[in-house]
Amino acid sequence: MSAxxxxxxxxxxxxxxxxxxPPLPDxxxxxxxxxxxxxxxxxxxxxxxxxxxxxxxxxEYAQRILMLAGINVILAVSLNLINGTTGQFSIGHAGFMAIxxxxxxxxxxxLAPAVAALLGSGALADAxxxxxxxxxxxLFAGLSGLCVGLPSLRxxxxxxxxxxxxxxxxxxxxxxxxxxxxxxxxxxxxSPAGLPPxxxxxxxxxxxxxxxxxxxxxxxxxxxxxxxAIREDEIAAEAMAxxxxxxxxxxxSLSAAGAGIAGGxxxxxxxxxxxxxxxxxxxxxxxxMIIVGGLGSVSGAALGGVFVAVSLELMxxxxxxxxxxxxxxxxxxxxxxxxxILGTRELPSLLGGLWQRLAARGTAKNASSGGAER
Amino acid sequence: xxxxxxxxxxxxxxxxxYALIALGYTMVYGILKLINFAHGEVxxxxxxxxxxxxxxxxxxxxxxxGRGFPLLLALVVLCFAMGSMALLGVxxxxxxxxxxxxxxxxTPLITAIGVSLFLQNAAMLVFSPNPRRYPAILSExxxxxxxxxxxxxxxxxxxxxxxLMVGLYLLVNRSWTGRAMRALSMNADAxxxxxxxxxxTIRATFAIGSALAAAGGILFGLDQITINPLMGVLxxxxxxxxxxxxxxxxxxxxxxxxxxxxxAEQLTAGYISPDYRDAITFVILxxxxxxKPEGLLGVVRQEKV
Amino acid sequence: MLLELDHVHKIFGGLxxxxxxxxRVEPGEIFGLIGPNGAGKTTIFNVVTGVYRPDRGxxxxxxxxxxxxxxxxxxxxxxxxxxxxxxxxxxxxxxxxVMVSGRRLHSAGLLATxxxxxxxxxxxxxLRRRAHxxxxxxxxxxxxxxxxxxxxxxxxxxxxxxxxxxxxxxxxLLDEPAAGMNSQEARELEAQIRWLRDExxxxxxxxxxxxxxxxxxxxxxxxxxxxxxxxxxPPSAIKTHPKVLAAYLxxxxxxxxxxxxxxxx
Numbered sequence: 001m002s003a004x005x006x007x008x009x010x011x012x013x014x015x016x017x018x019x020x021x022p023p024l025p026d027x028x029x030x031x032x033x034x035x036x037x038x039x040x041x042x043x044x045x046x047x048x049x050x051x052x053x054x055x056x057x058x059x060e061y062a063q064r065i066l067m068l069a070g071i072n073v074i075l076a077v078s079l080n081l082i083n084g085t086t087g088q089f090s091i092g093h094a095g096f097m098a099i100x101x102x103x104x105x106x107x108x109x110x111l112a113p114a115v116a117a118l119l120g121s122g123a124l125a126d127a128x129x130x131x132x133x134x135x136x137x138x139l140f141a142g143l144s145g146l147c148v149g150l151p152s153l154r155x156x157x158x159x160x161x162x163x164x165x166x167x168x169x170x171x172x173x174x175x176x177x178x179x180x181x182x183x184x185x186x187x188x189x190x191s192p193a194g195l196p197p198x199x200x201x202x203x204x205x206x207x208x209x210x211x212x213x214x215x216x217x218x219x220x221x222x223x224x225x226x227x228x229a230i231r232e233d234e235i236a237a238e239a240m241a242x243x244x245x246x247x248x249x250x251x252x253s254l255s256a257a258g259a260g261i262a263g264g265x266x267x268x269x270x271x272x273x274x275x276x277x278x279x280x281x282x283x284x285x286x287x288x289m290i291i292v293g294g295l296g297s298v299s300g301a302a303l304g305g306v307f308v309a310v311s312l313e314l315m316x317x318x319x320x321x322x323x324x325x326x327x328x329x330x331x332x333x334x335x336x337x338x339x340x341i342l343g344t345r346e347l348p349s350l351l352g353g354l355w356q357r358l359a360a361r362g363t364a365k366n367a368s369s370g371g372a373e374r
Numbered sequence: 375x376x377x378x379x380x381x382x383x384x385x386x387x388x389x390x391x392y393a394l395i396a397l398g399y400t401m402v403y404g405i406l407k408l409i410n411f412a413h414g415e416v417x418x419x420x421x422x423x424x425x426x427x428x429x430x431x432x433x434x435x436x437x438x439x440g441r442g443f444p445l446l447l448a449l450v451v452l453c454f455a456m457g458s459m460a461l462l463g464v465x466x467x468x469x470x471x472x473x474x475x476x477x478x479x480x481t482p483l484i485t486a487i488g489v490s491l492f493l494q495n496a497a498m499l500v501f502s503p504n505p506r507r508y509p510a511i512l513s514e515x516x517x518x519x520x521x522x523x524x525x526x527x528x529x530x531x532x533x534x535x536x537x538l539m540v541g542l543y544l545l546v547n548r549s550w551t552g553r554a555m556r557a558l559s560m561n562a563d564a565x566x567x568x569x570x571x572x573x574x575t576i577r578a579t580f581a582i583g584s585a586l587a588a589a590g591g592i593l594f595g596l597d598q599i600t601i602n603p604l605m606g607v608l609x610x611x612x613x614x615x616x617x618x619x620x621x622x623x624x625x626x627x628x629x630x631x632x633x634x635x636x637x638a639e640q641l642t643a644g645y646i647s648p649d650y651r652d653a654i655t656f657v658i659l660x661x662x663x664x665x666k667p668e669g670l671l672g673v674v675r676q677e678k679v
Numbered sequence: 680m681l682l683e684l685d686h687v688h689k690i691f692g693g694l695x696x697x698x699x700x701x702x703r704v705e706p707g708e709i710f711g712l713i714g715p716n717g718a719g720k721t722t723i724f725n726v727v728t729g730v731y732r733p734d735r736g737x738x739x740x741x742x743x744x745x746x747x748x749x750x751x752x753x754x755x756x757x758x759x760x761x762x763x764x765x766x767x768x769x770x771x772x773x774x775x776x777v778m779v780s781g782r783r784l785h786s787a788g789l790l791a792t793x794x795x796x797x798x799x800x801x802x803x804x805x806l807r808r809r810a811h812x813x814x815x816x817x818x819x820x821x822x823x824x825x826x827x828x829x830x831x832x833x834x835x836x837x838x839x840x841x842x843x844x845x846x847x848x849x850x851x852l853l854d855e856p857a858a859g860m861n862s863q864e865a866r867e868l869e870a871q872i873r874w875l876r877d878e879x880x881x882x883x884x885x886x887x888x889x890x891x892x893x894x895x896x897x898x899x900x901x902x903x904x905x906x907x908x909x910x911x912x913p914p915s916a917i918k919t920h921p922k923v924l925a926a927y928l929x930x931x932x933x934x935x936x937x938x939x940x941x942x943x944x
Contacts, residue, residue: 089480091487151664158409158483159663162614166656169608177649214793221792221799222778222785222806225771229779232768239728239762240780241754241846250789280607284491291484320499327492334485335473344770 043209051202063201065313067269070204071262072305074211076289078258080301081215084290084344085224086251087231088153089161092168093259094282096141098275099171100260101267102181104137108196108268109189130198134207134264141260142253144171149252154245168283175275186274194271204265208302211258216298218254227251228296259286281323285312288330294340299347304340376521381644382637387528387597389636390535394590395613396620396628397542398463398583404559404623405579407479411486412466413587414610415493416459420588421601422501423455425509433509442513451511452534455592456585463584464577472573490606497603505602508595531593538589539629542582546625551578559623608652612639615659621672630670634658680739681706681882682727682758682850687736689722689906696722698906699736704850709876710884711897711914715926719906720886721763724852728760729753741849755782759843760852763886765835769828773819773838776827777810780845784809813841817871833864837871844875850882851875857889865889869896894918902926 055063079093112129119125152163181187189195218224229237230244238244267273285308293304315322333340342350395417402410428443428451436443470489474481515526546552554575557565566572594609595601616635620627635655643651662669682704689697697719704710712720725731727738729750738746745753754760759780768776784806787799814823817837822830827838836856843851853872857865869892875881887893893900893914900917902910904926910917917923 087480089483151660155663155667158479159618159667161409161483162611162618163656163660163663165611166615166659169611170653170656173649173653217793217795218789222782222787222802223789223792225775225779226782228771228775229768232771233766235730235750236762236766236768237779238750239730239754239760239766240842241751241782242779243751284487287484287487295480320495323495324492324499327488327495330488331470331485331492334481334488335470338474338477338481 044206047202047205047209050205051200054201064269065309067199067201067204067265069306069309070201070208071265071269072285072289072309073208073302074262074265074305075259075286076293076301076305076308077211077215077298078255078262079286080290080293080296080298081218081227081258082248082251082255083287084294084296084301085219085231086227086248088248088252089158090164090252090255091161091283091287092164092166092171092280093256093286094278094280095164095168095171096145096256096259097263097266097282098168098175098273098278099144100134100137100141100257100263101273101278102137102175102187102263103140103260104133104264105187105189105195105267105273106181107136108133108198108264112196126196126198130203130268133268134261137264138257138260141263142257145253145256146249148256149249153248153252165280165283168278168280172275172278175278182272184275186272186277188272195268195273197270198268199265207261207265211261212298212302214254215258219298223247223250231296284330288326291330291333291340294342294344296344297340297342297346300340300342300345303342303347377644379520379522381640383522383524383528385637385640386633387531387636388640389616389633390532390629391590391594391597391632392609392613392616392635393629393632394535394538394586394593395610396616396632397539397625398587399614400617400620400622400624400628401555401579401583403617405555405562405576406471406475406482408471408482408486409614410471410583411483411610412470412489412493413583414606414613415490415497416463416466416584416606417587417591417594417610417613418497418601418603418606419462419493420455420459420584420591421508421595421605422497422591423458423588424451424511424592424595425506425601427451427454428509428511433511437510437513443509443511448511452589452592455588459584459588459591460581463580463587467577467580472576494603494607501603503603505600507600508598511592512596527596531597534589534593538586539625542586543625545582551575555579612652612655615655618659618669619662621669624669624671627669627671680704681708681741682884683739684723684727685737685739687723687726687733687738689719689726689731690734696906697726697733700903700906700908702901702908702911704882704884706849706882707876707880708882709872709896709898710882711893711900712884712886712903713888713890713893713900713917714903714909718903718926720903721854722906723903724760724854724884724886727753727852728758754780754846754848757846757849758852759846759848759850759881761836761839761843761854761856763854763858765832765839767827767835767838767842769826771827772824773814773827773830773841774807774810774823776838777813777842777845778806780842781806781809783847810841810845813844814838816874817841818867832859833861836860837868840871840875844879844881848881850884852884852886854886855888856885857887857892860889862891865892868892872896 054066058066075093075097079090082088082090108129111132115125115129115132119128148163148167152160175181176184226237226242226247229240229242230248234244266277289304289308290301291304292307293300293302312322315325318325395413398413398416399410402408402413431447431451433443466489470485471482474485512527512530516523518524546555554565554570555578557568557570558572558575562572594605612635613632616631617628618631619634620629620631635658638654638658639651642654680703684700684702686699686701687697688695688699700719700723702712712723714720722731726733729745729748729752733746736746737744740753740756740758743756745756748756768779785802787796787802791799811820811823814820817840819834819838819841822834827835830838836859840851840853840856857868860868872883872885873896876883885893885897897914899912900914901908902917902920902923909922909926910920912920
């Protein structure tokens with residue numbers, strides 16, 4: 001390579017009079033692991049404290065809405081990776097959520113005795129069982145994402161939409177007929193009390209943080225740029241050596257895994273799960289979340305998740321009018337502001353821009369490009 | 375053997391309903407490159423339009439008196455449903471799709487989902503979510519041919535579907551509107567420059583597609599005996615798969631795809647398990663996309679680079 | 680021999696778009712591919728870059744038969760291209776556009792990306808530095824953070840070149856890079872093309888209708904008409920080649936954009 005002079009390290013000079021080398025933008029900081037561990041512990045501590053505080057202050061109903069909002073955030077942020085960032089439209093994500101929910105509930109039920117034998121029964125064993133079940137649920141959902149994505153993502157166009165839709169239906173029909181998972185009655189675990197209520201505000205918030213961090217790091221990396229390039233122009237992306245199919249399948253599987261986590265958390269919020277919890281409407285909810293917030297924006301998706309949880313609760317009294325209004329809302333957003341509230345922008349960069357403008361008023365203008373990508 | 379033939383007869387009549395609905399998908403997709411998710415709901419509304427108009431024409435009185443509903447009135451019901459759904463289709467296009475026609479392709483797709491959701495829920499409010507028994511617009515006559523039970527309803531379904539499809543084929547290939555439609559689906563910009571009224575042509579496409587879906591709705595009601603506000607979801611989906619299977623944008627393809635899906639569904643129900651009759655459609659879809667993504671009669675269209 | 684087309688055919692339905700084309704590009708050569716509109720130039724580009732598969736014949740690059748490879752594989756093997764009808768990632772910044780094609784510089788895997796490891800941060804930094812060097816070289820320094828879709832036309836064309844160069848290609852295919860440029864911009868483009876050959880040692884194949892650019896910058900020119908080769912040689916020979924003149928001028932019409940000995944297009 002260097003023999004032919006193509007080495008990337010080769011100095012590049014402009015053809016005309018070479019102007020001074022521009023200052024490079026701030027390089028991403030090299031990670032310091034000790035600091036990171038400290039921050040992680042801090043976050044865990046803060047979330048534990050937050051949980052205690054919220055449970056002391058809020059009635060159970062409000063806690064439940066907050067947990068649902070957190071689960072929605074996980075769903076929206078994961079779905080956004082494929083629908084928003086990559087621009088491949090999946091409208092059957094309720095199917096992956098269902099797989100995650102059933103797998104976590106079933107495996108959790110069957111793993112609990114083994115974990116208890118190792119760790120004794122108590123809070124620690126519960127935590128281990130629960131998180132193991134969640135991760136396994138995500139794994140199952142991610143693998144099914146791989147199976148669905150491989151054939152359908154090779155194709156351009158909106159076939160993915162229809163395949164995912166069909167897949168979601170197949171999954172629901174299968175659970176409806178799976179006797180060992182309770183068929184249409186639903187799965188309630190082994191004990192008469194139903195599934196153990198592992199899910200609480202701490203776990204929901206912790207997983208929200210984990211999923212957002214992972215998605216954020218992927219979105220703002222070479223992988224994320226390549227995914228966005230696929231959304232912008234797949235032919236050009238291919239011509240720039242981007243392995244489009246592989247990346248699409250990756251994004252789709254990760255997105256399915258995220259929905260699986262949400263499913264596992266959802267399953268352990270109540271006594272049991274039924275196939276009808278994961279109907280097409282659920283997939284539509286997820287799409288509304290990411291559209292309200294802005295397709296392609298991680299923070300926008302998170303906002304959308306909270307918005308949908310809260311607005312569905314507020315509209316609960318409207319009963320059957322609720323979904324009519326909901327549909328009109330969806331059409332209205334598309335007609336008036338199709339890019340959603342944030343578009344592809346991110347909340348931190350918007351806030352950063354605001355901060356810079358305020359700071360610029362006080363002191364001399366301090367040019368910074370740090371917020372450009374974030 | 376006669377059981378097999380029975381499944382084939384049932385499959386063909388169900389399949390011709392799918393084909394009627396698939397035509398609407400395939401025509402709209404051919405011209406706008408839009409999966410018109412609301413089309414399944416137009417089909418559902420068409421079934422209700424037939425239900426109510428038959429009611430107004432006193433179908434229950436005929437039934438109570440043990441007399442058959444006059445064929446002329448049955449045709450009036452059919453025409454009313456087709457006409458009102460043509461109007462509905464044009465309205466949907468004008469209100470929900472035209473404003474976002476030049477937006478990125480995701481936008482109209484989401485709008486279409488919104489319209490579909492709206493119609494479903496509005497129908498549940500207005501018509502009630504409970505299934506309705508479909509009025510006997512045609513009173514059933516059964517006859518047996520070589521051990522296979524054929525009803526006049528199944529025959530009528532097949533005949534009506536074929537007549538409408540031949541009509542559509544002639545329209546698209548012989549009339550000015552049809553020529554405009556084909557031109558538009560090949561190259562919208564060139565068609566516009568050649569003086570084709572794009573809006574009028576798209577409007578005609580929606581009107582025709584919706585009218586055919588309405589006919590499908592009535593035939594479906596006759597065939598399946600009950601209708602409900604959510605019937606359009608799965609049936610619409612299967613019809614779309616039929617369109618993809620035959621080659622999207624291709625009218626004879628929609629017919630073949632519809633018949634194949636209907637047959638596959640009946641044979642699965644008969645020989646494997648009725649639980650999987652809905653799943654088989656999607657299995658076929660996925661296999662098709664793997665092997666020949668452009669569909670049976672579709673042509674590969676290379677994107678211009 | 681860097682690139683060789685060996686009797687390549689491409690047929691679209693009834694249209695024989697490329698007929699038995701044979702051409703050879705040497706390493707480090709600036710090579711012009713010209714011909715009247717519809718002669719099959721862009722189709723040849725699309726066959727070389729894997730967008731189309733040749734119906735007959737072979738495409739050899741760097742000694743390997745690349746016919747049938749996917750566009751991404753071919754790009755990875757070292758062929759960069761630009762598009763006649765600019766295909767930038769419009770709602771990404773100029774910098775991001777260029778960084779997309781830097782996969783070679785980016786060895787960090789998914790886990791490293793998720794954990795933001797030191798090696799991932801290093802890759803990211805190297806990528807960004809190289810992207811800025813290329814933007815600078817093509818005169819886009821001040822526009823690194825502008826959305827690609829909002830750049831002026833000439834800048835978009837140059838951004839496409841920068842993006843293709845980020846692949847570290849051995850061969851660069853430019854599809855009408857001077858289209859829509861004024862003569863001042865076209866002069867700069869000529870300098871940039873020579874520069875990238877001299878400094879980056881990239882061979883360049885140029886499809887271009889601006890004959891002043893072609894004649895001034897190309898060392899060898901290949902002329903196609905109706906999908907067939909009609910001439911191949913140095914600019915001086917092409918300018919006077921009777922078949923070329925006939926193809927451009929037709930029998931009696933003399934208003935076409937024929938290769939002229941000198942001056943403006």
